[in-house]
Amino acid sequence: MTGITLRLITAGLLAAASASYAMAQDATAIRIVLPEQPANLEPCGTIITNVGQILAQNVVEPLTVIDAATGQPRPKLATEWSQVDPQTWRLKLRDGVTFQDGEPFNAAAVAFSIERMTGGKLNCNNMAKFGDAKLTVTALDDLTVEIKSDRPEPILPTLLSVVMVVSPKTPADKAVNDPVGTGPFRLKTFNTQTVELVSFDKYWGDKPKVTAATYVWRAESSIRAAMIETGEADLTPSIAIQDASNPETDFSYLNSETTAIRIDAAQPPLDDLRIRKALNLAIDWDGLAQLFGDDIKRASQMVVPGINGHDDALSPWTYDAAEAKKLVEEAKAAGVPVETEITLIGRNGIYPNGSEAMEAMVAMWQDAGLNVKLTMLDVADWLRYLQKPYPENRGANMLQMMHDNNKGDAAFTIPIFYRSTGNYATVNDPALDKQVDEALAATGDDRTAKFKALFAKVRTDVVSDIPMFHMIGYTRVGKRLDWKPDITTNSEIPLANIGIKS
C-alpha cells in the first residue's frame, strides 16, 4: 500500500512540475480575477460591483455614459438629446447597432428596456440610482424616442447611464443569467467557476484589442495578487493595501467612495452645533490617515472630485484639540448635557482598518471631553440605523458609513443626506430643504453653483456629518496589459479600454 501511495504522490508532483501555470492561451485573451462570484448576470443589477465589472460596457451598454473626469453624460447608444420641456426629453439613437442575438437596436428596444427596468415586475437594483420617477417612452420614429416623466428631470441623460439596453427577446418579468446586449462582447459561459466573454463580431464600434475574457473569483486578496504575479491571471481589482507591494504592477486610484461619520443631529448633546464642530476638530486627521495609506485624500464633502457639485475650494476640518475642548466646555456651561453617552455605531468590515479607525476616533473624542462608546454591528443590524425609520429610543448616536457616488452628479448624494425626507437624513430644516429642491431643479452652471453652496453650508453651518476620506483602491495589473484603473473601476472594467503590450 505504501509503495502505491508514494508512486501516486510522486507521479502527481512530477506532473505538476512539468506543467506551466502561467497562462497558455491566445495572446489577446485575458483573465480577470474578481474578489467575489457574481450572484447572477442580470443586466438590471450592474450597479452591483461584481455584476457591473463583468457586464457593463462589455455585454450590455447604456444610452449614455458618465465622463469620469467631468461627471457629464456622453453619448453611447443615444447620440444626442435635447430637453423639449421640463418633463420631456427627446433622444436620437445610434444607427447600425445590432443586439448579440441579431435583433435590431431601435426605439422599440429602448422603450422595452426602460419598461422592463421601471415596470416593477422584477427586482432591479439599478432602480436605486434611477429614482422613482414614472416614465412614458414613446417611439417617434425608428431611431428617436421621447421620454416623459411625471416630474421635472433636469438630469435625465445622467440617469439614463444606469439603464442597460437589452434585447427585446429578454424576458420582461424575470431576472436572467444570459444577458444579451449590444456590447463588444457576448456571454459564452457562466457557471460556478467562471464567466467567459468572447468578442461580438457585429459590434457597432471599434474592435477591442482584447478578443476574449475569462473571469474567475477568489475571496483572498493575497491569492488574487499571487495569481497576477505567477501569470495565472492578468488583472485583479480591489487588492488590500498590504498586498499592493509591487510598484510595477500595482496601481492606486481614487475610487468613488467617501467615508464619513453621520451625526444624529436630533439627539442631545449632538443637537448642539458646538458639539458637532468639536467632533470634527478633535480628530488628528494626519494620524488617522496613516491607517489608509499614503495616497488617501482628506474629504470636506460627501462627493469625490469629478462629480458635478464637488467644490475643490471647500477645505476640510483641521485638527485643533484645544478648540474642540473649548467648544465642549462652552456647551457644558450653557447647559448642554455633554456627559450623555454617545454611541458610535460601526460596521464590521465596512472598509480595511475601519474598526481601528473607529477606536482611534473614540479615544480622541473622549480626550475632548465627550462620552463616546463604540458598538460594532454586522451589516444587517447596522442598516437599521442607516435608513429611516430609525430605531426608537436610539439615543445620541453617530454612524460609521461609506458613500459611493460615481454617477456624475451630487443629486445622488445631497437629497438622501440633507433633505429632511432623505432616507439617511438626520437634519430637519425647511430652509435647507428649499435650497436642496432649488439645486435639484437647476441645470448647467447654476446647478453646480447651488450644489457647491449646499456643501459649504452643510460643512460650516449644519455640520451633520464628519467627512473623513475619499478612499483609494488598489488594483494589480499584469505586465502584458496596458491599462490603468480610474474612478469607474469599482463599477465597470470596459475590456475595450484594455490594451495588450506587444
Add this chain to the structure above:
Amino acid sequence: MLRYLGRRASYSLISIIGLVTLVFFLTRLTGDPSALYLPLDASADARAQFARLNGLDQPAIVQFFTYLGNLAQLDFGQSLRQNRSAMEVALEAFPETLKLAFLAIALATSLAIVVGSLAAARPGSLFDRIASLVSLAGASAPDFWIAIVGILLFAVGFGLLPTSGTGSAAHWVLPIFVLTLRPFGLLVQVVRGTMLSALSAAYIKTARAKGMPRREIIFGHALRNSLLPIVTVAGDLATGLVNGAVVVESIFGWPGIGKLMIDSIIQRDFAVVQSTILVTAVAIFLLNIAIDLLYAFLDPRIRY
C-alpha cells in the same frame, strides 16, 4: 438487515423533517434579505416589491406551509442570489466537496494506518517519535495557515503548482494536502494507540511464538482487530469534510458546498441554505449507514 435499514431510514427521516423545520425558522430569524439584496439607497417601495416578489411579505408560518407544500412536489425554491433552482445550486456544488472529502479521507486513512502501525510496532523508536511529532503538528496546524504557506511556497516561490482553482490534476495537490493533514494527524494517534493494545494481546504473543512473520502479525492480525475505532474516528472526520471544507474551499476557490452554505447564510439566501443542509443531511445519513455496514463487515460478531 433490511429491517435495520428501514428503521434507520425512518429515524433519519424524522430527524431530517425536524432539521428542515428548525433551519426554516432559524434562517427567518436572521432578518430581512432585502436589507442585503437591494442597494443601501433602495427606496421603501423597492424593498416592499422585493418582499412581495419573493413571498417574504407573508407571515413566517404561511411561508413555512408553502415551503412544505412545494417540498412535497420536489420544488426546493429559487435562489435569491442566483435566480435559479436552489437545489440545482446545491447539487452542483456538492460533488466538488464529495470528491475532495473522499480523496482526503482515503489518503489520510491509508497513510495513517501504515505510519501508526509501524510506530506502534516499535514504540519509543526514532520513527515512533518522528511520527508522533508530525501527527501532532498536522492535527494542530490551522488549515488557512498551511494553505497560504503552501501557495506562497509551491505556487509563488517554486512555480510548481497553481495558486488555486480547478482544471488539472495539479490543482488538486494543495487542497488535498491541506485537507489530509489534520485527519492524518488525528488518525495516526488513534491507530498507534489501538495498535499498541492489540500488539500486547495474548493472541499476538501466541502468533509470535509460532514464528509467524512480523508483517502478517501487524497488518494481518493486530490491524484487523484495531480497525473498529479507526473506522469510527475516520467516519467522524469524513462527516466533517462532507459538511464542507469551508477554509480550503474559500482559499483555493473550490466551488464546494461548504463555501456555498456559508455564503448563503451570510447573504440570507434562504432556499439555498435549506437545500444545502438537506443535501448534506441526506449524505451524512448515507455515510452513517455505510459505516454501520462496514462495522458488520469488519467484525463478524456485529449483526443487525
